[in-house]
Amino acid sequence: MSKNHNEIIKCPECQTEGDFKVWENINTSDDPELKELIRSGQLFMWKCPKCGNDCIVFYPTYYHQPEDKMLIHYIPDAPLMAINFMKTLTHDPYDESIKLEKGCRKRVVTDMNSFREKLLILDHGYDDKVIELQKLFLLAELQKADPSKKIEQIFLNREKDGTTNFAIKIEGDQWGRAEFSSGNYEHIAKTFKAALADDKEVLINSDWALATIEKQM
Template identity: 30%
Template sequence: MTRSTLEFITCPKCNHQSGFTAYQSINATLAPELKQKIVDWELYKFSCLNCGEPRFVYYETLYHDMEHRLMLYYVPAMANREREQIKMEDVFSQIKQVEGDRYSNSFDTYNFRIVSDMEAFIEKVQIFDAGYDDRLVELMKFILAPKEEEDIQFSYDHMVFTKVGDDRYQFMFIYEKRAVASLKFSEEMYEHFQSEYSGLLDDSYFVDEAWAYGTIARG
């Protein structure tokens, strides 16, 4: 089920109040147009109706993709120390409040993820929508990322998986919020990692660079 509320936001530039629709939960299977707005960075974008001042409004959202068995919980600006404070039983309780008991018996077949960064939220939406395993994608990013100065001719902060065109994907190198280079993503590459690293995958709710580092270190 998709749930939303109408909020009124005061523009920091002209102090005019404008309405803004905030989505506490999104069923991407039943409302695919909202999934596309997430991917396009539009769902959390606010523009003042008086002066047009743009800004992003970040708030907690539960994203449900029935087709790809995904429950993705976006918690903005969550510090690492707050991870342990999130109890999955509370998340499950919230899911049941939104979806009722329709999916409670099939939770063991779902992927549950928690993210605190908008870019990571959008990335995981795209990964699962393409039918890939985000754990393998994170391992690909960690292993394929150049780490020695002599291996790279540009500076970058991190890599992100993203869609290019209708059916192609690639890894973008991001530096100061700008894409500075790219690396081709291929099915052959993904299948290689699938055959090599599937045995290392666990059921963590937090699948990110730190998870990939720990997984490789343990493996």
């Protein structure tokens, strides 16, 4: 079930207060129109009714897409309690009578870029564990090619023309692009098949990828 409530927030520019709808839980079976609104970022945007200033409002939310057996909990700087709760969750976060689908993947993301990336991965039908491993191998290649360049983050990215690549955030707020290779994706999926079969972890990030590679070495 989807669940929301209104909160009063204050414009950082003119200090005017206004209502903002916070979505605590999003279920796309109940509200399919929210699929696009969360992907576009509109559910986190608020426009000041007085000065028109656009504000991004970050708040924790559960995103449940039952038709694809996916539950994502976006919670900035996720505490261990939230991670452990997701691991043991077997029902809708706000309604225990609604059981999660058999085989439902559960994920925790701690920043908005990672949240958007998980949704993009879901839309493409990829395995986020393979993508994280692919990003780590790409990072190693880029650092070997230019050790002086400090790479802060890598994200799967979709361009306006629909093509897919990796967006690379470099120190100093610079951005670059790298090719997404479907061949590399398939090779990694095959190489790490046994490790990928284990889906008990909910925080799938670079730390998870590094630990997975170390176990296989």
